[in-house]
Amino acid sequence: MNTLPPDAPSSPVPRPIAITQGDPAGIGPEIIARLFVHQPALARGCVVVGDEGTMRRALRCVLGGELAWPVVELAHWSEWAQCPPRCLPLLCPPALADASTGWLAPWGVVDARAGRMAAQCVEHAARAGLAGEVLALVTAPLHKEAMHQAGAPYGAYPGHTELLQSLAAEHQGKPVAQVPVRMMLANDDLRVVLVSVHVSLRQAIAAVTFDNVLETLHIAHRSLSQILGREPNLAVAGLNPHAGEGGLFGSEELAVIGPAVAAARACGVEAVGPLAPDTVFMQARRVAGAPPRFDAVIAMYHDQGLIPVKYLGLDQGVNVTLGLPLIRTSPDHGTAFDIAGSGRADPSSLFAAVAMARQLAGCAV
Amino acid sequence: MNTLPPDAPSSPVPRPIAITQGDPAGIGPEIIARLFVHQPALARGCVVVGDEGTMRRALRCVLGGELAWPVVELAHWSEWAQCPPRCLPLLCPPALADASTGWLAPWGVVDARAGRMAAQCVEHAARAGLAGEVLALVTAPLHKEAMHQAGAPYGAYPGHTELLQSLAAEHQGKPVAQVPVRMMLANDDLRVVLVSVHVSLRQAIAAVTFDNVLETLHIAHRSLSQILGREPNLAVAGLNPHAGEGGLFGSEELAVIGPAVAAARACGVEAVGPLAPDTVFMQARRVAGAPPRFDAVIAMYHDQGLIPVKYLGLDQGVNVTLGLPLIRTSPDHGTAFDIAGSGRADPSSLFAAVAMARQLAGCAV
Numbered sequence: 001m002n003t004l005p006p007d008a009p010s011s012p013v014p015r016p017i018a019i020t021q022g023d024p025a026g027i028g029p030e031i032i033a034r035l036f037v038h039q040p041a042l043a044r045g046c047v048v049v050g051d052e053g054t055m056r057r058a059l060r061c062v063l064g065g066e067l068a069w070p071v072v073e074l075a076h077w078s079e080w081a082q083c084p085p086r087c088l089p090l091l092c093p094p095a096l097a098d099a100s101t102g103w104l105a106p107w108g109v110v111d112a113r114a115g116r117m118a119a120q121c122v123e124h125a126a127r128a129g130l131a132g133e134v135l136a137l138v139t140a141p142l143h144k145e146a147m148h149q150a151g152a153p154y155g156a157y158p159g160h161t162e163l164l165q166s167l168a169a170e171h172q173g174k175p176v177a178q179v180p181v182r183m184m185l186a187n188d189d190l191r192v193v194l195v196s197v198h199v200s201l202r203q204a205i206a207a208v209t210f211d212n213v214l215e216t217l218h219i220a221h222r223s224l225s226q227i228l229g230r231e232p233n234l235a236v237a238g239l240n241p242h243a244g245e246g247g248l249f250g251s252e253e254l255a256v257i258g259p260a261v262a263a264a265r266a267c268g269v270e271a272v273g274p275l276a277p278d279t280v281f282m283q284a285r286r287v288a289g290a291p292p293r294f295d296a297v298i299a300m301y302h303d304q305g306l307i308p309v310k311y312l313g314l315d316q317g318v319n320v321t322l323g324l325p326l327i328r329t330s331p332d333h334g335t336a337f338d339i340a341g342s343g344r345a346d347p348s349s350l351f352a353a354v355a356m357a358r359q360l361a362g363c364a365v
Numbered sequence: 366m367n368t369l370p371p372d373a374p375s376s377p378v379p380r381p382i383a384i385t386q387g388d389p390a391g392i393g394p395e396i397i398a399r400l401f402v403h404q405p406a407l408a409r410g411c412v413v414v415g416d417e418g419t420m421r422r423a424l425r426c427v428l429g430g431e432l433a434w435p436v437v438e439l440a441h442w443s444e445w446a447q448c449p450p451r452c453l454p455l456l457c458p459p460a461l462a463d464a465s466t467g468w469l470a471p472w473g474v475v476d477a478r479a480g481r482m483a484a485q486c487v488e489h490a491a492r493a494g495l496a497g498e499v500l501a502l503v504t505a506p507l508h509k510e511a512m513h514q515a516g517a518p519y520g521a522y523p524g525h526t527e528l529l530q531s532l533a534a535e536h537q538g539k540p541v542a543q544v545p546v547r548m549m550l551a552n553d554d555l556r557v558v559l560v561s562v563h564v565s566l567r568q569a570i571a572a573v574t575f576d577n578v579l580e581t582l583h584i585a586h587r588s589l590s591q592i593l594g595r596e597p598n599l600a601v602a603g604l605n606p607h608a609g610e611g612g613l614f615g616s617e618e619l620a621v622i623g624p625a626v627a628a629a630r631a632c633g634v635e636a637v638g639p640l641a642p643d644t645v646f647m648q649a650r651r652v653a654g655a656p657p658r659f660d661a662v663i664a665m666y667h668d669q670g671l672i673p674v675k676y677l678g679l680d681q682g683v684n685v686t687l688g689l690p691l692i693r694t695s696p697d698h699g700t701a702f703d704i705a706g707s708g709r710a711d712p713s714s715l716f717a718a719v720a721m722a723r724q725l726a727g728c729a730v
Contacts, residue, residue: 200605200615205567240565241667250565278671282678302606304668306643311673313647 013081014045015135017357018091018125021050022140023118023147024105026335027345029058032140034347035354036088037062037069042354047080047134048090049121051097053104055090061343077133093124107341115146119154119163126164129326130171136327136357137164140350141335158198160330161321168324181323182219184296185309185332186356187316189285191296192305193220204301208239208252213260216298221269223322224295227360232295235280236261236273239300243274257300273298281308318353320360327360329353378446379410380500382722383456383490386415387505388483388512389470391700392710394423397505399712400719401453402427402434407719411503412445413455414486416462418469420455426708442498458489472706480511484519484528491529494691495536500726501692502529503718506700523563525695526686533689546688547584549661550674550697551721552681554650556661557670558585569666573604573617578625581663586634588687589660592725597660600645601626601638604665608639622665638663646673682714683721692725694718 019035022028029050036043037059048055052071059069072087074080083089096117105114119142128134139160148155157163161181169176184193195216196207217234224232237243238257240250247254257274264271273280277300284294285308299305309317310332317332331349339345384400387393394415401408402424413420417436424434437452439445448454461482470479484507493499504525513520522528526546534541549558560581561572582599589597602608603622605615612619622639629636638645642665649659650673664670674682675697682697696714704710 198606198610198614200609201566202570202615204606205570241563241569241671244565245563249563250567277668278675281672282675285676303642304672306606307646307669307672308676310643310647311650311676 013078015133016045016047016077016080016089017136017138017354017361018049018077018128018134019046019138019354020121020125020140021048021054021118022121023114023143023335024051024054025107025109025111025114025146025340026141026143026337027340028118028140028335029054030061030341030343031331031345031347031350033058033062033069033088034345035350038347039351039354040085042351042358045080045358046089046138046354047074047077048088049093049125050090051092051117052090053102054117055088057104059088061341064343077128091124093120095120095124108337110143110146110149110337112146112149112151115143115148116150116154118142119147119150119157122160122163123154123167126167126326127171129328130168135361136329138350138353138357139328139330141331141333143335143337160328161197164321164324164326164328168326172325179323179325180215180219181321182216184220184223184320184322185306186318186320187309187312187332187352189312190281190309191224191284192281192299192309193296193322194299194302194305196300197302199302201301201303205239205252208256208300210256210260210263213257213298213300214263217260217264217269217271218267219323220296220298221264221271223320228295231268231270233293234269234271234273234296234298235275235284235294236271236298237277237280237300237304238274239277241276241278243276271298277304316352317349318356320356327357329357329360378443380498381410381412381442381445381454382501382503382719382726383414383442383493383499384411384503384719385486385490385505386413386419386483387486388479388508388700389416389419390472390474390476390479390511390705391506391508391702392705393483393505393700394419395426395706395708396696396710396712396715398423398427398434398453399710400715403712404716404719405450407716407723410445410723411454411719412439412442412499413453414458414490415455416457416482417455418467419482420453422469424453426706429708442493456489458485460485460489473702475508475511475514475702477511477514477516480508480513481515481519483507484512484515484522487525487528488519488532491532491691492536494693495533501694501722503715503722504693504695505715506696506698508700508702525693526562529686529689529691529693533691537690544688544690545580545584546686547581549585549588549685549687550671551683551685552674552677552697552717554677555646555674556589556649557646557664557674558661558687559664559667559670561665562667564667566666566668570604570617573621573665575621575625575628578622578663578665579628582625582629582634582636583632584688585661585663586629586636588685593660596633596635598658599634599636599661599663600640600649600659601636601663602642602645602665602669603639604642606641606643608641636663642669681717683718685721685725692722694722694725
């Protein structure tokens with residue numbers, strides 16, 4: 001392990017972006033290693049939150065026979081600026097350091113310890129984000145089952161979003177229900193914000209309520225206003241084919257979605273809809289040479305939004321959690337246990353997530 | 366009106382493709398006129414089923430100040446081959462000729478008479494298709510409300526598909542339920558076959574039954590075997606996010622879709638699934654230089670399939686009705702009453718529908 005010399009200056013430096021390593025048995029650590037090795041400009045100002053052994057193994061995996069990069073362990077976030085080039089700056093959460101005895105998670109295996117490590121990294125980075133010590137969080141993929149096996153307190157959270165929401169609520173002294181969040185998926189062509197995420201299609205229909213649609217519109221409006229530096233122009237998809245065709249194919253457009261759009265507009269949100277789901281994404285797609293008609297589409301359920309975002313390929317998709325009191329982006333893929341450690345994992349989506357975090361944080365670190 | 370000389374030879378000629386004019390108040394007639402004027406090779410062997418006044422007006426709309434093309438009215442399908450170049454061959458259904466007194470449907474207006482004319486053209490062409498007098502049908506768009514206003518017998522059919530299904534059942538002496546059909550949408554990148562079409566999303570979930578999914582697989586397998594000249598490789602989308610994630614987000618994959626795929630495979634249908642809906646279309650998309658993994662995707666509901674087909678643009682989308690005892694294709698758009706008569710309608714999808722019909726009919730007329 002390398003540590004910085006004790007006499008390193010501690011004068012104020014720009015705050016870094018925290019990248020959590022994700023499940024150590026998955027591809028998270030190696031795509032993060034690729035970021036530092038292949039995209040040093042993009043990685044500048046980023047600090048990995050994880051454990052040294054995992055990141056050293058990831059660097060070896062990426063570098064092959066080349067001379068391995070040192071992992072430089074930081075004691076404080078502000079030390080990132082002192083990390084020399086061709087080194088990977090790492091902050092190990094105290095809980096992790098206490099528990100870790102050099103154990104390395106076997107690649108591609110669901111393991112409670114690995115799940116726990118991954119969650120501890122997220123918690124540590126999130127607390128730093130909420131305290132204003134880091135500018136933004138980029139989270140590499142967790143494995144849901146491993147986190148579930150990790151037990152209390154992490155096992156109760158289905159994924160990153162719920163854990164972050166809970167930490168934010170605790171930080172703000174509010175009930176979780178008062179920190180509503182929404183998932184935005186974005187790539188170079190399209191942004192979609194989802195009314196619901198990981199529930200059955202049946203439950204997703206039940207979640208298309210006036211309050212949920214209106215809240216989604218408000219969250220999207222606020223967040224995209226920050227992101228774009230101007231008020232966004234939102235399209236709202238219907239739930240049913242042809243947006244219900246005037247009530248022939250379902251009533252939610254007339255009873256719920258239309259009134260929610262009207263209520264949002266009355267508050268100054270620029271939104272149109274409900275529009276036919278099968279053409280609204282095409283209309284919102286950015287095509288070279290023409291400005292898109294809409295800055296984002298509000299999608300009524302998971303696949304309605306994710307099918308068009310993923311249709312042209314997964315490389316550039318980024319997940320952004322809207323509504324949190326911190327900036328959080330993540331790649332649009334999972335742990336890919338089947339190829340972990342093979343060096344074949346495509347880091348493009350992580351690169352895009354880091355670029356998006358930098359943009360959202362307004363940073364030119 | 367021009368008619369062919371009475372001494373024209375009536376020797377056997379290849380059967381033509383019938384193109385129904387669609388609602389005369391919509392863009393159907395003018396995109397058909399564009400086909401003949403701009404794509405004579407593609408139009409060769411095609412006969413318009415409609416009325417002379419409507420098609421003359423459409424030709425004037427398309428040709429502007431140029432010398433108008435004559436409309437040549439045929440008495441029999443086989444006369445198409447005697448139609449000179451730079452003429453539009455037309456067959457007027459007797460019912461239409463009886464009722465028509467030179468009335469022209471006002472552009473862009475829902476009208477019972479226009480709806481009736483459109484439906485009569487479809488019926489005439491379909492009966493010719495069922496009798497083996499034409500190779501295939503290409504149908505320009507109907508206006509559902511105008512057809513509804515047309516009254517008995519047409520008003521009872523929500524659209525083309527149900528009317529054609531009913532005529533086919535009558536022709537075969539079967540109940541309509543024994544002529545199951547499915548809609549396939551196809552463009553250069555992707556083919557999708559839909560389990561259900563114009564019903565609410567709630568009803569579409571209810572339609573995801575073992576029998577419906579299995580029937581869709583059999584129809585897709587049979588039809589695509591004819592189209593491709595080999596057995597197709599089918600992907601089956603799930604209904605819920607992540608195809609239910611092992612039952613966490615819905616049970617239909619385990620209870621219904623998986624068993625239907627297994628039953629189809631037991632009958633020799635090459636099919637895999639249920640696969641995650643948000644990535645299956647991406648996997649089936651044809652990308653230059655690489656063969657697609659699947660020949661078609663079975664989609665569980667309207668928007669699941671149509672969002673990816675339409676995402677890259679509407680120009681080339683073609684609708685094919687699978688399961689009928691005749692070939693029927695149509696453009697993937699409606700009557701566009703708002704621009705009818707302006708000459709601005711994009712004929713690309715009709716061109717693609719004609720090309721697809723020619724391909725399905727195996728014709729090089």
